[in-house]
Amino acid sequence: NAGVTQTPKFQVLKTGQSMTLQCAQDMNHNSMYWYRQDPGMGLRLIYYSASEGTTDKGEVPNGYNVSRLNKREFSLRLESAAPSQTSVYFCASSELGREAFFGQGTRLTVV
Amino acid sequence: TQLLEQSPQFLSIQEGENLTVYCNSSSVFSSLQWYRQEPGEGPVLLVTVVTGGEVKKLKRLTFQFGDARKDSSLHITAAQPGDTGLYLCAGERRTNDYKLSFGAGTTVTVRA
Numbered sequence: 001n002a003g004v005t006q007t008p009k010f011q012v013l014k015t016g017q018s019m020t021l022q023c024a025q026d027m028n029h030n031s032m033y034w035y036r037q038d039p040g041m042g043l044r045l046i047y048y049s050a051s052e053g054t055t056d057k058g059e060v061p062n063g064y065n066v067s068r069l070n071k072r073e074f075s076l077r078l079e080s081a082a083p084s085q086t087s088v089y090f091c092a093s094s095e096l097g098r099e100a101f102f103g104q105g106t107r108l109t110v111v
Numbered sequence: 112t113q114l115l116e117q118s119p120q121f122l123s124i125q126e127g128e129n130l131t132v133y134c135n136s137s138s139v140f141s142s143l144q145w146y147r148q149e150p151g152e153g154p155v156l157l158v159t160v161v162t163g164g165e166v167k168k169l170k171r172l173t174f175q176f177g178d179a180r181k182d183s184s185l186h187i188t189a190a191q192p193g194d195t196g197l198y199l200c201a202g203e204r205r206t207n208d209y210k211l212s213f214g215a216g217t218t219v220t221v222r223a
Contacts, residue, residue, distance in 0.1 A: 004153075033211065040120065042199060042215035043154070055154065058210065090153050090181060096209045100143070100201070102153025 002026050006091050006103035013081040013110045021106050022077040023091030029101075031094045034058075034066060034073040036087040037105075043090065049074055081110045114138060117214035124190055125222050132185045132217045134200035143176055143183045148216075149198040157185075170207055188198050191220045 003023045013019055025032065030051045035043040035058075045058030049064040055066050063085060065077045074093075079083060086109050094100040118133045134143065142161040146154035158167050160176035160183060167174045171194075173186040187194055198215045 031209070035213070040215060042117075043201075043213040045210060047213065048210050049206075056208065060210075092153070092211075093212065096203075099156040099159065100146075100154075100211055101201075102155075103152055105151070 004091055004093055004101050004103040006089075006106055008106060009104065011106060011108050013078075013108065015082060017081050018077065018079050019081065020078075022073070023075065023103060024073045025076055025091075025093040025101070026072065026094060027101065028071070028104060029093035030067065030071070031096065032091075033092040033094075033100070034074070035090045035092065036063075036075045036085075038087050046076065047091075067099075069080065072074060077083055086110045089103070101106045113215055115202055115214035117200055117217050119199075119209075119217060120215065121218050121220075122128045123222065124222040126191060127189055130187050130219065132184070132191055132198050132200075132219070134202075134214055135182045136202065137181065138202075138204060139180050140202035141180075141209070142179075142204075143201055144201045144203075144211070145174055145183070145185055146199045146201060148199060154197075154199055175204065190220045192223050195219060195221050 032049045049068040052071045069099040089106045091103045092100045117147045143157045145157045148154040162184045163178045163180045188192045200218045
């Protein structure tokens with residue numbers, strides 16, 4: 001079972017470059033999330049999608065955009081990368097009130 | 112300021128000792144979840160607690176949800192090196208569209 005698949009696993013960007021992080025889940029979950037994880041900060045919610053066609057800002061949405069392409073896929077886009085966006089990014093999916101399943105993460109470095 | 116405050120941030124103990132990790136908030140949660148994360152991996156669910164005062168046991172791990180559903184604790188008895196990892200609590204609230212919010216985590220190191 002694939003679960004939640006994120007690509008790429010590693011990425012280095014120059015300041016000002018753009019990129020899209022891809023996420024797909026095969027568990028038929030309605031809810032999908034994008035988090036970033038920084039040392040000592042835990043997981044901070046960037047964007048959330050409660051269902052196909054809906055998205056909502058989380059705690060730290062500035063500098064990011066998302067697309068819920070269909071029920072399976074939820075992508076995160078950085079339009080103009082900044083060094084402050086250096087982090088590990090996790091995609092997750094769940095049903096309301098139930099276990100969240102996470103991808104393996106994308107380690108992004110912006111130089 | 113994070114919605115869920117975890118303490119301590121770091122914990123280093125000898126094999127065989129007990130430890131407790133706390134997760135506190137001023138908000139009421141519909142449920143609280145505890146996750147464990149290994150380096151280079153995503154978090155994996157350990158347990159979900161939904162009822163105020165609920166106690167759940169998972170082998171040597173005991174989880175408690177506060178009566179008012181604002182706080183939780185994780186107690187590990189006779190810790191082993193395999194318990195080493197980052198422990199994260201996460202809560203969801205009906206008033207916040209059930210978005211899952213995480214604490215900053217507690218890094219536990221169990222020395223052999």
